[in-house]
Amino acid sequence: MTTQGSKMTLQGSDLAVRFGRTVALDGADVTISPGEIVAIMGPSGSGKSTLLHVLAGILRPAHGEVRLDAQRIDNLSDSRRSSLRLRSFGFVLQFGDLVPELSLRENVELPLRLLGRPRAEARRRGAELLGHLAVAELADRRPGQVSGGEAQRAAVARALAHKPSVIFADEPTGALDSVAGEVVLDALTGLARKEGSSVVMVTHEARVAAYADRTVFLRDGRVAA
Amino acid sequence: MxxxxxxxxxxxxxxxxxxxxxxxxxxxxxxxxxxxxxxxxxxxxxxxxxxxxxxxxxxxxxxxxxxxxxxxxxxxxxxxxxxxEPEVPEVTSSRRVLFAKVLIALSSGRPAEPMLDRQRHAHLDRMRELRAQRQAGDLLTQLDADFEMYHLDADLKWIDGAAARLARLAALVSRVDDAEKESR
CATH class of the missing domain: 1.10.10.10 (Winged helix-like DNA-binding domain superfamily/Winged helix DNA-binding domain)
Structure with a gap:
């Protein structure tokens, strides 16, 4: 069983995924060390997002395995994978994906509340992160009432709220202009480094990949040399 | 300069x-x-x-x-x-070398893909260095780093475009080769 807050190695070995006749992953191997920031790049259709979904336990591979430290996670039941994602992973998607009916503050507190943490603790952590990300004064607004960049910073705060082992980011700045994108990336990578979370980040932009410690380049569902 | x-x-x-x-x-x-x-x-x-x-x-x-x-x-x-006077829009000769290397690799029967992969890694490594400089530096350093980063970014787009069309390019190069053999 994984422990929330502890930092672990994430390893995908010989991963294969097919969608009908389309081969999305074809024997991909990747290891993410604790605290490491890794960018996944590759042409359209090379399997970038599929690899991220498999490593994050959202998608089950047809072949191969995914381990978080010693624990194999790809063959867990749906409910156990879901619970593991909540405890050990954080997510930043291209369009923020915040709950539109909740304020930024409530969105950031959500993972902690779902994990059963006391309200006061969630409140404290939410305020701390929203402050770090310079959106504290917008805490009571809903995602639709703030700019795309501000919403994405709140999404970063939400991803970090429960101090996950790994944060998965799929084109985290894809919907932002370059300046707003830089603010989000500085926040995401800066705070992840400070708190020891790993980041796996899919991007097609080299300037985004430059924030990572290294880049994994995919071609035809495999990691290119 | x-x-x-x-x-x-x-x-x-x-x-x-x-x-x-x-x-x-x-x-x-x-x-x-x-x-x-x-x-x-x-x-x-x-x-x-x-x-x-x-x-x-x-x-x-x-x-x-x-x-x-x-x-x-x-x-x-x-x-x-x-x-x-606007500067003449041109790419530096070192950038042209990339183009030349791809064609020479293909025309001499060598695989160009690993070469482009190595070049991509070298470019990404340099971009990481520049990003670190940019983060630690003042406005002048940031703009100086941006200048190089945008150019490297353009190179990387070219590398990706070339990598996606290597098979067609290899076929083209070998057709030219064959035509020359026939004419001899």
């Missing part, structure tokens, strides 16, 4: 001696290649010879460092011309 025109521009606000000009140059542009003293004096000597600057005095101290120069009317005209 047009050192002579930059020195001319640095001289325009008020007369200066070589030492101050060199210090300012290095502060703004020296990241890529700091100026040597001899280069400054040789350049100032040429500008003086061409009537674009005048020697107006010698500050106390020893050596060519202490010669004070001022821009002339002709110098201001030349500076205007240089600033007004």
């Amino acid at each position: 047009s050192v002579s025109r930059i020195l001319l521009g640095l001289l325009e606000p008020h007369s200066q001696h070589g030492y101050v000009l060199r210090r300012r140059y290095d502060e703004w542009f020296g990241n890529s290649r700091p100026l040597k003293s001899a280069q400054v004096y040789a350049t100032l000597g040429r500008l003086d010879r061409d009537g674009l600057i005048d020697l107006t005095g010698v500050a106390s101290g020893v050596g060519p460092d202490r010669r004070v120069y001022a821009i002339t009317e002709a110098g201001v005209g030349e500076l205007d011309r240089w600033l007004d």
Whole structure:
């Protein structure tokens, strides 16, 4: 069983995924060390997002395995994978994906509340992160009432709220202009480094990949040399 | 980099001696290649010879460092011309080498894909260095790093585009080869 807050190695070995006749992953191997920031790049259709979904336990591979430290996670039941994602992973998607009916503050507190943490603790952590990300004064607004960049910073705060082992980011700045994108990336990578979370980040932009410690380049569902 | 025109521009606000000009140059542009003293004096000597600057005095101290120069009317005209004229849009020869390497690799029957992969990694490594410099640096450093990063980004887009079309390019190169064999 994984422990929330502890930092672990994430390893995908010989991963294969097919969608009908389309081969999305074809024997991909990747290891993410604790605290490491890794960018996944590759042409359209090379399997970038599929690899991220498999490593994050959202998608089950047809072949191969995914381990978080010693624990194999790809063959867990749906409910156990879901619970593991909540405890050990954080997510930043291209369009923020915040709950539109909740304020930024409530969105950031959500993972902690779902994990059963006391309200006061969630409140404290939410305020701390929203402050770090310079959106504290917008805490009571809903995602639709703030700019795309501000919403994405709140999404970063939400991803970090429960101090996950790994944060998965799929084109985290894809919907932002370059300046707003830089603010989000500085926040995401800066705070992840400070708190020891790993980041796996899919991007097609080299300037985004430059924030990572290294880049994994995919071609035809495999990691290119 | 047009050192002579930059020195001319640095001289325009008020007369200066070589030492101050060199210090300012290095502060703004020296990241890529700091100026040597001899280069400054040789350049100032040429500008003086061409009537674009005048020697107006010698500050106390020893050596060519202490010669004070001022821009002339002709110098201001030349500076205007240089600033007004757009630079010729062109890629540097080192970037063309990438294109040449791909064609030579394919025409000699070598795989070009691993070469492009290695180049991509080298470019991404450099971009990481620049990003770190950018983060730690002031506004000048940031803009200097941005300039190189955007160019590297353009190279990477070209590398991706070339990598996606290697099979077609290899077929094209081999057709040219075959046609040449037939004509012999």
